[in-house]
Amino acid sequence: MTDQTPDYKDTLNLPKTDFPMRAGLPKREPAWLERWEKIGVYDRLREKEGRPDFVLHDGPPYANGNLHIGHALNKVLKDMVVRSQQMMGHDARYIPGWDCHGLPIEWKIEEQYRQKGKNKDEVPVIDFRQECRKFAEGWIDVQREEFKRLGVTGNWPDPYLTMNFHAERVIAEEFQKFLMNGTLYQGSKPVMWSPVEKTALAEAEIEYHDHKSHTIWVPFKVVDVSENSIQHAMEVQFEGSDPIPGRQNAGNWDDVDMAKVRSEWVGTKVVIWTTTPWTIPSNKAVAYNPAISYGLYEITGRPEECWVRIGDRYLLADTLAEEVLGKARLEPTMFRRLRDVTADELASLTLAHPFRGLDGADGFWDYDVPMIDGDHVTDDAGTGFVHTAPSHGQDDYECFVARGWMDRMTHNVGEESEFLPHVPIFAGLQVFDRKGKEGKANAAVIDKLVEVGGLIARGRMTHSYPHSWRSKAPVIYRNTPQWFAAIDKPVGDGQDDYGTTIRQRALTSIDQLVKWTPQTGRNRLYSMIEARPDWVLSRQRAWGVPLTCFTKKGALPTDDDFLLRNTDVNARIAEAFEAEGADAWYKDGAKERFLGNIVNPDDYDQVFDILDVWFDSGSTHAFVLRDRPDGAMDGIADLYLEGTDQHRGWFHSSMLQACGTKGRAPYRGVLTHGFTLDEKGNKMSKSLGNTVSPDDVTKQYGADILRLWVAQSDYTADLRIGAEILKGVADSYRRLRNTMRYLLGAVAHYDDSQRVDPADMPELERYVLHRLAELDHVVRKGYAEYNFQGVFQQVFNFCTLELSAFYFDIRKDALYCDGDTARRRAARTVMDILFHRLTTWLAPILVFTMEEVWLERFPGESSSVHLIDIPDTPKDWLNEPLAAKWQMVRRARRAVTAALEVQRTDKVIGASLEAAPVVHVRDAEMLAALKSVPFEDICITSDVQLTGDPMPNEAFRMPEVEGVGVVFEKADGDKCQRCWKILPDVGTHQHPGTCKRCNDALG
Template sequence: MCADTTETTVPDYKTTLSLPKTDFPMRAGLPKREPDWLARWEKIGVYDRLREKEGRPAFTLHDGPPYANGHLHIGHALNKVLKDFIVRSQQMMGRDARYVPGWDCHGLPIEWKIEQKYREKGQNKDEVDVVDFRQECRRFAEGWIDIQREEFKRLGVTGNWADPYLTMNFHAERVIAEEFQKFLMNGTLYQGSKPVMWSPVEKTALAEAEVEYHDHKSHTIWVPFDVVSASDFPNTGACMDTDLLSARVVIWTTTPWTIPSNKAVAYNPAISYGLYEVTGTPEECWVKVGDTYLLADALAEEVLTKARLSDGQWTRVRDVSADELAGLTLAHPFRGVEGGEDFWDYDVPMIDGEHVTDEAGTGFVHTAPSHGQEDYDAFVKRGWMDRMTHNIGEAGEFLPHVPLFKGLEVITAKGKEGKANTAVIDKLVEVGGLIARGRMTHSYPHSWRSKAPVIYRNTPQWFAAIDREVGDGQDTYGKTIRERALTSIDKLVKWTPQTGRNRLYSMIEARPDWVLSRQRAWGVPLTCFVKRAAMPTDADFLLRDEAVNARILEAFEAEGADAWYKPGAKERFLGNDYDPSEWEQVFDILDVWFDSGSTHAFVLRDRPDGSEDGIADLYLEGTDQHRGWFHSSMLQACGTLGRAPYRGVLTHGFTLDEKGNKMSKSLGNTVAPEDVTKQYGADILRLWVAQADYTADLRIGPEILKGTADGYRRLRNTLRYMLGAVTHFTEDQRVDAKDMPELERYILHRLAELDHVVREGYAAYDFQGVYQQLFNFCTVELSAFYFDIRKDALYCDGDTARRRAARTVMDLLFHRLTTWLAPILVFTMEEVWLERFPGDDSSIHLQDIPETPKDWLDEPLAAKWQMVRRARRVVTAALEVQRTDKVIGASLEAAPVVHVREPDMLEALKSVAFEDVCITSDIFLTGDPMPNEAYRMPEVEGVGVVFEKAEGEKCQRCWKILPDVGHHAHPATCKRCNAALD
């Protein structure tokens, strides 16, 4: 340029634009910042301030107590975050949503840890004073409660953390004892001797909920029982064929250690049986030519093959009828064994049983009533309770009175197989009591604490009878615990998902009586006394006295359950009315599931922040709690309240790794909540929960969390833009909905639709559905549509009605999006809220979701704008082709011709500023037929786009290319920008 050339310099118009202004950072920095928000909420007392809101209907989510031992795992995080979603969303929808967190504190896991300390020091736990031992257990639980409380709070979970419920609090122990006494007084408590699942490692009975199933390699044996007599048919008078007198009935079992306790052999009259004779044998074999065996026809070939016989080495002699089987008497395999001391010299009857099948085994079932539920039931049915055996001790060892095997363990103290099985097998081989043996891997019950196999063992235990009429007069939903439970499941409880109903119903429909007692020390004792000289069936066996009960409860309230174990406790509680020498104090403790099943009484009923009617609106736990807390709470409450303690039950799945495998420390595929919060922040973990279908098992891992974080960043960008757009927005700038442009009214329509979706979704606990709708709205309808279109008006317009309307909508969006998302992204929404409304007492979590005017809904307008959006998709796709081909750099360089076939759509597009909608400088709409070169999209029929470049000069303020640029007072501006500058 020559020095003397005159040039007009175009001003820098950037400073004249109304660019968004916000300090809201792009990078969240959640791991460092979230603890500050937690401290802030605690300082301003958010949870307590919400309780001060009067006149709101209550909503009570009752917390299923986690166990107070060990750091949280990802399953804990899933559970507590889901609960927090519900509590917060219900609160923001106008309820008084109370949440009292709690802990299970009694039971074997804690007791086991304390015993382990003793073992490491070479001490014997039984030599320690029981009260001192219980105090150690209490201190152990207290320590872990403090740790877990802080870990739960770190996840952003709201609740009454300052005053949680603990099953070991004195009042709680008093109420648990009181609830037990109701069973004592209403006639459902009894002592019985029956087989229960028993852990030889932990030396206690286990409930079904304390058992998990793992693969286990067991011995398999095929044992023949000699027929010793056969009676004539009682109905016909016909004589029994003598060929059965030399036959042997073959049973199959995977528990050889139960053979010494055999008392019968069962068959099924519906099965086809035959008599089989051995006609040839290999060199090494436990059967002999001429032996005859009774077998189910469907299994005979398999059994004889296991006995090492080949085809042609046996023959089927004849059919054997059910009447014939019923008349047989067998000898125990150890009958007459040397050293047996006549222990097994008794007759073994044949009994019929529907549980016998011909799908596996031999078609005959070895029956040891002390070691199997079906075996026990068969003996109860026949009144043969005097034939029960007591051969196995609490360490899983044969007791001293059992010849040949005394002291041999089934399971050792370390959870390994003892010598009992092999000893029994060896003795069977020695006496000719085996025709085959093997090993098989199958699903077998294990203690979920020690992970060791369990056994069925006959032992005196205390039970709640679930089919006995409850003598409490609360018969609205049934007279027995089972009837009340089944009625509650069907008529009183809403199940989420509905499959939970079927699972619990079938469990309770088929379950036996509830085993209440455990042979341990850390827990609430069964506060009852039994008469020394009486039998469990005697009317005066149990002491039922309200005055005695009251003295016990008074002591527990003041001293806790330790009062039961202190010197002189028996005399103190019996008082002057009973001779202590005539009564025995029961020292078994209650099943810990009775503790947690009773929580409704001391939390929902007794606490001021419980439930007005003592019933929870919701119980929420994992699917395993159908056999755990949901189950025990139902049984317990049906025995004391007469109905379920909850109106709703929600269940979630388990957590798996990214490949769908079960998490295991040994596999190294676990995800610790603490690690996630350190790397990403708790909001990312919460977002993972919200995005997943919790009704199924949930996968989590590094790649899944990375994807969750990427989605979070997209959402954060939307929120950041919105914050910038409402900077300095004041009420005097607000525009009524009726005065807004169509585009704004369409967004309001979408807000009204979403308000319904969000409220319905939160009410149905569909967090995945809520978040997906909101995420799509933010990223697709706002960022990629509305914000994209209105960016020009927000930046470049002066104080126009259009800009004021857009800013009003941004404000309305702000209040709804922050409250809609606050239950999920608790920290991020607090950050967004405080960015706009700072203040010492300010918090998004003190707000409710705003009510949305019904007149925002405008279906005809929405239908019109759906057409506009469909046409826009074709235009933006056509321009993207030109951008990719580097024909243009930005859409404002274009002025496309849009051919529209349908008159309704053409009219709709002409009635709006379609060039602004498509972010082009100009646009031409026509109903003329589409030329061949027009760009089309198969999914949007009837719309074609022919690309044309915009004519004119580029406005240096808004960057639109228009013919009038340069013809106004302000250099290089268009008419709109010139007016804005004026």
């Protein structure tokens, strides 16, 4: 620029915006939260009439601690669902809720008591329950603020709580439906029992961890054999098998010494293997499988230190015999297989308990142990025979139920996993102590087996073992009277559209009524419900909703009148719970209050077990979806959304509960997400120091970065998070923020008076509108399918690759340097359209940032992007022929920009405007397309020559852009001091140092 050339900088239409490059989210986000609360965004959305409902029902978190990163993932996903559905035209309501009853809270209060030297059992139960309620209330307030800080929208002033009086009433009423429809029963059967928490647990409250267990191989001696077995042995002999002792001459039974045959069977040993030695004192049978091949094995040699003796005979599964005897330290040369043993023979054997005749046991174990068949027995591991203690195993129990042997159940183990006083030798010894550590029971049983010659081998193994979800302590199977919901008994309520039993209704619902995201969720829940036992409803605790029922004194659980089924009694209970909560059940005179003048209170006992908390949360559909005015019109949610562990938790219990009370699933859709892991893929643990706190992330980066991490992740698998991952997320955020900042500057002072109809726009703008129309379909489909990762990736790529690197790059020149031209007005119209699409597309994800962007352009006391729907996109914006043409243009542009980059790297040029390349195009259609558009503007060069001539050898080529060659040429002319293009006409116009376009713009 010479001294005579003016400085044209101030004449350019440079972007104008106060939108900051640095977000400062941690400090600024709380102000937006206050603003949304002040202007009542959630309530104002409810005022929009005529919109179809969309109800995401919140699975209640537990009110007992600060949020962890899994909570944040869950609530952010829910919020993105609700906000996107709202912005696509629904009335998307969200009622947050909390699970308030149950053991974890009760445990905390007990700990406080112990610290003060108080005993829970000495405190009036209502006082204790009130302290549990107060504890839950405190954490609800804490968690509510933590959830709100994440930008989660919802009816926060009026959440649902399972401990609200109305909720407790409905939970009791839902339980009474099981009472009245005949599916409730009391049974004595093995259930998962926590010795630490001293209560039964449901499958949903169990998780599996590695545990080191004792392993023992125990021989059960044959003490008797039926005639059938002897006869079979004779038949085998007559067919020419190995000799049977006692047979003198072939041909007839008269020559058989039956006593000697019997004596040869007696003393043979059936070997079992178990990882729970403590259950041996409760053994009542040994199981085999008729489908397994068994053999009789004899010991012919032995090492010096060994528990087997030469001449011992053992019955074993053939596939496991060598392994088992190897555990007993025998080489294969030290034993031999005598013959096959059939299922008929096994069925005829009677065994002795290993402790039979034990000194000091007073005959406690001097009973016969039968051999029974069972499909659960395998030859994959063990011995092919299963030690059966029906009070301590589900398969064992089912075998005894099938035979009607319920009188043979044992009650040998107490609530602290201790052997009860009536058990000889072992009374008082625990399996696990109150801290979940191994007690003395296993070692004592093993030592006694060694003493009586009841082992052939022992060891230790680490395997997956059930633990309490809450205490993290191992559990046991223990026979104890509990209340159950029968899932295979016909439900007497007449709601049989999807089946007559709870199981049938659940399986039908899974297949016919529910959409699963991802689809694998269907398989997981289906298989769980298909194989699950009856639902254990009762817990032996104090903080919860009681089983509101009465049993008749003197009646047996199998009697028809054992349970009081009376609608008037049920109504009284419901009315009391509505007014006073479930504490009414525990007040003095409660039984008389509920039964008086209806039945004689003296004839009945009041049940004081409390309901499984999964029944509480499984009932939420009734007091939230059904009863609340902002629930669901038909009482069914459009979506339940939780982690994959809820297939055995909330999804499961809600399905069973609703199928028992309303005949079908309470949801139409189920979405499951994975767990959160650290950056290396390890499970997070405080002890490892690899946890990531949502509070720490929001303080360092802001909640939008945490939300963006969720949106960028594949939630259907486990998600990793850590410092480096969050840095990458923050980088993506900055790039997106710069795109929005550019748009704000480009549309400054734009209004509808400058709008250009798409039909009058240049092709480039119409191509961008076509891409917008395509992307609008992708975004809506993605949000409808809850594919947030797909939505964000598509929008992000559009912003960075198609806008910043293409459209914005090309149109900067027109925006900055054009006067009031049709081209500039068209570009600004498209950028206004882009602004509205991008802010609303991204608002469900980046709730704070898109609000900031919106308010930068549309300030106002009641303005908010979250009150806006995603704009409808005209179908006529789609133009496939135009898009195909511009794909050719973009391919050719890539070849040109790559060729210029080589010149820039070699410092031949500093900027692309110094170039005027010659572009050789082999394809006639592409050449025509390039000639029909201002290709020099598209390539951001001062000029370009397009030719169909053969490309010279020196032409630059890109393998991926076949048929295009670029020969570099410098632009001819002088540099315009306003737009910096190098053109021949610069300096020939009124305004010094300008090209014609800039001269005209200056007027």
